Amino acid sequence: MKRTEQTQSVSTSLDAHKGAAMLFAAAFAAVGSLALPAYAETTATTYGFEDVDDVDIFYREAGDPANPTIVMLHGFPSSSHQYRNLLRDLSADYHVIAPDYPGFGASEFPSPDDFDYTFDNLANSMDTFIEQRGITEYALVLHDYGAPVGFRIALEHPERVTALLVQNGNAYIEGVNPAASEPLQALWENRTPEVDAQVAANLFNLEALKWQYTHGTRNPDGILPDNWFLDFQRVSRPGQHQAQLDLLTDYTSNIAAYPTWQAYLREHQPPVLVTWGQNDAFFAPAGAEGYAADVSDVEIHLLDTGHFPLEEEGPFIASTIKTFLAARGIE
Numbered sequence: 001m002k003r004t005e006q007t008q009s010v011s012t013s014l015d016a017h018k019g020a021a022m023l024f025a026a027a028f029a030a031v032g033s034l035a036l037p038a039y040a041e042t043t044a045t046t047y048g049f050e051d052v053d054d055v056d057i058f059y060r061e062a063g064d065p066a067n068p069t070i071v072m073l074h075g076f077p078s079s080s081h082q083y084r085n086l087l088r089d090l091s092a093d094y095h096v097i098a099p100d101y102p103g104f105g106a107s108e109f110p111s112p113d114d115f116d117y118t119f120d121n122l123a124n125s126m127d128t129f130i131e132q133r134g135i136t137e138y139a140l141v142l143h144d145y146g147a148p149v150g151f152r153i154a155l156e157h158p159e160r161v162t163a164l165l166v167q168n169g170n171a172y173i174e175g176v177n178p179a180a181s182e183p184l185q186a187l188w189e190n191r192t193p194e195v196d197a198q199v200a201a202n203l204f205n206l207e208a209l210k211w212q213y214t215h216g217t218r219n220p221d222g223i224l225p226d227n228w229f230l231d232f233q234r235v236s237r238p239g240q241h242q243a244q245l246d247l248l249t250d251y252t253s254n255i256a257a258y259p260t261w262q263a264y265l266r267e268h269q270p271p272v273l274v275t276w277g278q279n280d281a282f283f284a285p286a287g288a289e290g291y292a293a294d295v296s297d298v299e300i301h302l303l304d305t306g307h308f309p310l311e312e313e314g315p316f317i318a319s320t321i322k323t324f325l326a327a328r329g330i331e
Helices: 002-031 080-090 119-132 146-156 178-190 193-203 206-214 226-235 240-268 285-289 310-327
Strands: 046-052 055-062 069-073 095-099 138-143 161-167 272-277 298-303
Touching (some): 069 080, 146 161, 193 240, 226 240, 285 298, 298 310
Parallel strands (some): 161 272
16 A cells, blocks of 8 residues: 555656646747847857057957947956956947957056056057957947047047947046045155055055945945956056056046047037946046037936946946947947
8 A cells, every 4th residue: 555655656746747847848949939138139259369569469359340340448457357248238239349458457468668558558559459450430438547548549530430438437627536536646746666555555455456346336245256356366467566557657648638538529529428337436427427518419327336337237338328329320
């Protein structure tokens, strides 16, 4: 009697598993007839290196080169890694490419003794990279350091720029937070080895790098730690502190160039989409709003997040970019 009940129980269990398997198979087959979510309609990201003036520049690329191109210029202390998801989300509709500057990310790191780390040189390197890749027309994503790099490129080739897609990329003195720039005053006024050591100790440690990504975010625990761990590993290489301090020292050249960039905007009137983390400790919302004074075709979104808005607002930014560009026939 016991054995019969056990056999019946096993048989019933097997029947249940078979039924579940059939239901799963039917559901799986039905997926083929459903529209995939927008984020799944993408092309694979590929990775490569381009020799630019004897420096190997790393880049990420996705999408059909026959589609309009978007060039993504990264900030500090990051690299093209910050665009990993945006590349995916835009690749079905656009040709997207994101290079690393010399000394950043996976690009070659020339010694500061052999390469002058200035924004002019970063821009020249990126401009040459774009030309060597055969890209003659493009929208520019400008984040943080990407703004001074991108504006220099735009000034050189205004006819090539189809739009500016600004993410906390400042071009207005009103956008500079004095409290954030105060620690750099010593670099700008009287740079010495002692000043270098103090600024490096304050800015390049792991906690400070983490703070840049998490400050002002709604959910700090939701920000990918790979961001600051990768940045810390790269900025800890021998010679990196000097290279980064050279760039921070040269940042005054960007502030001096703000009027020139604003004149470019007024003269050439590129369409400008601004998606700005309004809780950014470095660049205030006034920097986002400044674009409306110089460009007639401008759309501004102030987002409840920090310096790297893609970390919390990536899907919204990707969707907004698609809508903005398509409305202007860039599709």
